[in-house]
Amino acid sequence: MAVSRRTVLAGAAAGSAALAAVSTLAVPGGSAHADSGDYLIGIGISDITGPAAECGMMGYSQFGQDTAGIHLRPRARAYLIAGGSQRIVYVVADNGMIFQSVHRGVMEELARRFGDRYTERNVLLTSTHSHATCGGSAHDYAYNLSILGFQQQVYDAEVNGIVEAIVAADADLAPGTLEIGRGELHDASVNRSRIAFDRNPEADKAHFPNAIDPTVTVLSLRKGGRRVGAITWFATHNTSMSNTNRLISGDNKGYASFAFEHDDQGVRYLDGAVDFVAAFPQTNSGDISPNLNLRPTSGPTDDEFENTRIIGDRQYRAGKAALAAASAVRGPVDALLCYIDLADIEVDGQFTPNGQPRHTAPACAGVSLIAGSIEDGPGLPGVPIPEGVRNPFVDALGGANMPVPDWLADAQAPKVIVAPLGLLPPAAWVPNVVPIQLVRIGELYLACGGAEFTVVAGLRIRRTVAAALGVPLEQVLMQGYANAYHQYVVTPEEYDAQQYEGGSTLFGRYTLPAYQQEFHRLATAFANRQTVSRGPAPRDISSVQPSFVVAPGPDATPAGLDFGAALLQPAASYARGEQAAVEFVSAHPKHNTRRNGTFLEVQRETSGGWTRVANEGEWAVKYFWSRRGTDISVARFTWDIPGDTPPGRYRFQHFADQLGADGGLHPFTGYSNDFEVR
Numbered sequence: 146m147a148v149s150r151r152t153v154l155a156g157a158a159a160g161s162a163a164l165a166a167v168s169t170l171a172v173p174g175g176s177a178h179a180d181s182g183d184y185l186i187g188i189g190i191s192d193i194t195g196p197a198a199e200c201g202m203m204g205y206s207q208f209g210q211d212t213a214g215i216h217l218r219p220r221a222r223a224y225l226i227a228g229g230s231q232r233i234v235y236v237v238a239d240n241g242m243i244f245q246s247v248h249r250g251v252m253e254e255l256a257r258r259f260g261d262r263y264t265e266r267n268v269l270l271t272s273t274h275s276h277a278t279c280g281g282s283a284h285d286y287a288y289n290l291s292i293l294g295f296q297q298q299v300y301d302a303e304v305n306g307i308v309e310a311i312v313a314a315d316a317d318l319a320p321g322t323l324e325i326g327r328g329e330l331h332d333a334s335v336n337r338s339r340i341a342f343d344r345n346p347e348a349d350k351a352h353f354p355n356a357i358d359p360t361v362t363v364l365s366l367r368k369g370g371r372r373v374g375a376i377t378w379f380a381t382h383n384t385s386m387s388n389t390n391r392l393i394s395g396d397n398k399g400y401a402s403f404a405f406e407h408d409d410q411g412v413r414y415l416d417g418a419v420d421f422v423a424a425f426p427q428t429n430s431g432d433i434s435p436n437l438n439l440r441p442t443s444g445p446t447d448d449e450f451e452n453t454r455i456i457g458d459r460q461y462r463a464g465k466a467a468l469a470a471a472s473a474v475r476g477p478v479d480a481l482l483c484y485i486d487l488a489d490i491e492v493d494g495q496f497t498p499n500g501q502p503r504h505t506a507p508a509c510a511g512v513s514l515i516a517g518s519i520e521d522g523p524g525l526p527g528v529p530i531p532e533g534v535r536n537p538f539v540d541a542l543g544g545a546n547m548p549v550p551d552w553l554a555d556a557q558a559p560k561v562i563v564a565p566l567g568l569l570p571p572a573a574w575v576p577n578v579v580p581i582q583l584v585r586i587g588e589l590y591l592a593c594g595g596a597e598f599t600v601v602a603g604l605r606i607r608r609t610v611a612a613a614l615g616v617p618l619e620q621v622l623m624q625g626y627a628n629a630y631h632q633y634v635v636t637p638e639e640y641d642a643q644q645y646e647g648g649s650t651l652f653g654r655y656t657l658p659a660y661q662q663e664f665h666r667l668a669t670a671f672a673n674r675q676t677v678s679r680g681p682a683p684r685d686i687s688s689v690q691p692s693f694v695v696a697p698g699p700d701a702t703p704a705g706l707d708f709g710a711a712l713l714q715p716a717a718s719y720a721r722g723e724q725a726a727v728e729f730v731s732a733h734p735k736h737n738t739r740r741n742g743t744f745l746e747v748q749r750e751t752s753g754g755w756t757r758v759a760n761e762g763e764w765a766v767k768y769f770w771s772r773r774g775t776d777i778s779v780a781r782f783t784w785d786i787p788g789d790t791p792p793g794r795y796r797f798q799h800f801a802d803q804l805g806a807d808g809g810l811h812p813f814t815g816y817s818n819d820f821e822v823r
Contacts, residue, residue: 189313195279204276400457429603511648595629709815
């Protein structure tokens with residue numbers, strides 16, 4: 146949510162080839178026929194973890210909330226579904242947002258590898274919106290303010306991880322079938338903006354009696370008679386972890402994936418084998434919080450780690466329950482995409498509340514977003530950096546003190562503008578040309594937009610799309626956080642309340658009607674098998690991305706100790722259910738992020754030697770990084786010993802790479818003393 150977490154005060158081919166014809170390729174083997182319900186299916190998964198130390202975190206955008214370890218490694222999960230001559234790729238990333246920079250980077254690499262097999266038309270990237278992951282992958286200045294600029298390591302981790310997952314899914318393609326299940330979940334979300342929600346018409350509010358969207362929709366992918374993948378859509382913010390947390394984590398949706406994958410015993414995070422991949426994407430969760438008591442880290446308990454587990458577990462169990470009554474999916478797969486300029490859309494009166502034509506406006510942040518969403522964790526009062534401290538990133542951009550023109554204030558009313566993001570130098574600080582996309586998977590349709598849509602905003606888009614397609618409402622889902630990011634979308638009625646979400650709806654009161662109009666155009670073309678132009682070209686400002694984060698220098702050790710030496714040894718023995726801990730002399734994690742690897746193994750002694758049983762990709766293991774002095778790193782690991790752990794002898798092994806004075810990286814390992822689990 147970057148700008149929406151008080152960052153803005155840090156410094157105060159239309160006519161292109163028709164997309165529907167792109168990537169119309171014969172499916173390898175040619176045996177899949179969509180009308181028979183048979184498809185070709187592939188799955189893939191990869192690690193997208195960024196630097197585990199001294200990297201600003203994305204989501205709350207609070208200056209000083211920098212990574213200092215790993216709680217649960219975030220991953221990209223890819224699903225490839227082909228039917229007839231069409232295919233679609235669906236990727237869910239355990240990160241904060243899919244920025245256009247990452248979307249562009251993924252598409253460029255896919256084009257290099259596959260030619261025109263995968264394009265922006267048939268590839269859908271979305272995010273679980275964890276606020277406990279690395280920031281800095283955006284080329285949009287507003288989202289890098291608290292990160293102090295673009296971070297190449299984070300960008301590379303996200304782009305490469307997503308591409309790796311897609312490549313794996315492509316290689317995994319084989320005949321399979323799809324099933325869809327539906328259910329409801331009522332104890333994993335709460336509306337955090339009832340004042341705004343209650344301004345909506347009764348017909349809208351009646352659709353959500355408890356002001357939440359309880360809908361659980363699950364797509365099951367099967368090959369060879371067994372389930373190999375599941376996608377569970379449910380609307381709740383991925384913010385069980387607080388803005389004081391500094392451990393990288395997939396948060397509650399990351400835990401839901403972990404629980405499902407380990408329950409089905411499909412994914413082997415330790416050895417890379419993948420037999421089952423479970424993703425838990427968002428829908429219209431803009432005003433929906435997992436903090437059930439409407440306070441940060443409160444509800445159902447007052448422990449953020451336990452809340453992450455419980456809310457994640459409830460989503461996982463609701464998904465499995467919905468699958469128990471799943472039915473076969475029939476119909477083709479297809480997709481259509483175009484770009485729209487949200488800063489300059491004439492909106493027809495049929496989509497506005499009073500029937501009068503209206504217009505969107507250049508992006509502006511409202512005063513109300515400064516306080517943030519108090520239910521999910523406000524930051525420092527007023528600004529994201531301490532008083533009197535200047536943000537060098539903002540200074541490099543030329544400051545953020547541009548006065549607001551009267552015409553823009555009028556266009557954004559009743560918002561009180563704190564920063565005209567669309568007019569700031571050297572280029573607009575947020576994107577205004579963004580994609581909208583329709584994806585069909587049998588009878589399921591995804592209306593995809595790069596924002597956080599409130600439940601009623603999502604409902605109105607779903608109604609618009611369903612009417613244009615001539616299908617029941619339940620067959621259309623609002624897929625938020627897709628392919629780009631530009632903050633929130635609320636209804637005009639909600640906008641007037643200027644709560645946090647309304648202040649974060651950047652393009653004015655008629656942003657949602659503009660989306661409805663453009664989705665109606667796209668869905669009508671889709672239904673009539675017509676083509677659409679690509680629309681305005683999205684910007685590319687990758688060449689002007691300053692960064693003020695200094696890379697760590699060579700590592701050092703305490704006097705008399707080597708890299709990998711144990712500073713704290715585990716106890717001689719532990720009972721199951723207790724926590725074992727160890728500390729090692731380590732190195733800065735930025736020197737080697739060990740993506741798709743590990744900083745730690747918990748190992749058990751067997752007749753064949755030492756066998757790994759867990760690492761920091763597992764729920765029970767946590768990695769804490771700290772600095773001593775200026776150049777000494779300490780790695781602390783804890784292992785909450787599961788109740789089903791076999792008795793025996795165990796040990797910890799630590800892996801890292803230290804940067805030497807010669808500028809070279811030197812790998813090392815460290816071992817703890819053995820200990821008994823009884």
